[in-house]
Amino acid sequence: MTDDLPAGGVVIDSAELTARWARAWQPEQAALRLRGVEAPWCVAAGWALDLFRGARTRPHGDLEIAVPAALFPRIRERFPEYEFDAIGSGRVWTGTAAPAMAATHQTWLRDPGTGDYLLDVFREPHQGDTWICRRDPAIRAPYESVIERTADGIPYLAPEVVLLFKAKSARPKDRADFAGTLPLLGPERRARLSGWLEQVHPGHPWLTELQPG
Incomplete structure (x- = not known):
């Protein structure tokens, strides 16, 4: 996707970026907001491994979740008071303008009042209920086999x-x-x-x- 990034977008200084992610949500907060949503979402990256291991093992600079790309609107509608920015190759496009969304897979949830980023949403390739690996589309699996849950019901990537x-x-x-x-x-x-x-x-x-x- 990133080969066709649109013009524009800004690069945020690393120090500013760290500050703006300082109040990133915890998995429990995301799970509360997404309770009952009709989309197979899950916590991803380092937080997913900590949920699998049953304990927080290190600091996390953000909270990442993965969702099927076509079902992103169902996720977005759960956060009417916030805005999403499209992210690609280190650049940020404010708002979910169609060209930037089509050319990227990463989206950051932003508090418009403070500018803080709260949640990192990956819009992943899929075919119906089948997950498709972004790194190699030949790798596929039913969502039910790659999404697991903690004892209190928080979904996380295997x-x-x-x-x-x-x-x-x-x-x-x-x-x-x-x-x-x-x-x-x-x-x-x-x-x-x-x-x-x-x-x-x-x-x-x-x-x-x-x-x-």
């Missing part, structure tokens, strides 16, 4: 899916997330992640660690 996305950059926090989650992955999860990594990132160093002991 850890093997989260780690597939984290493998691309493998920043220090991503490597720490992998190391902390790996002992909790059973044979089926390890096999699924290994297969995906071989397909998307052949030769990735995590493949060795995923092998049976």
Whole structure:
């Protein structure tokens, strides 16, 4: 998508961006606002791994959720007092103008009164009830197999899916997330992640660690 970004958009200084995300929501807040919404949404990224592990293991600079792209309007209507900005290649387009939305997959929920960002929404490819991996559309799975729930009902992306996305950059926090989650992955999860990594990132160093002991 980002190959066709429209003109305009602004780059926000990193210090300002950190300040504007300082009051990002917790998963419980997002779940409360989205209770009963008819869309298979879920908490993604680092927070999803913490929900899987049952405890907060590190600070989180934001809260990311994933939703089927075609059902984003159902999510958006739950936040009538806020605005969404389209995000791509480090640039921000204020409001959900059609060209920027069509060319990006990331959307930030903004408090128009303070300018604070509260929630990061990924609009993901899908086909009906089937999730399609943004990194490789050949990887597909029913939503019911990639969305799990905490004991109190907060939906989160399965850890093997989260780690597939984290493998691309493998920043220090991503490597720490992998190391902390790996002992909790059973044979089926390890096999699924290994297969995906071989397909998307052949030769990735995590493949060795995923092998049976």
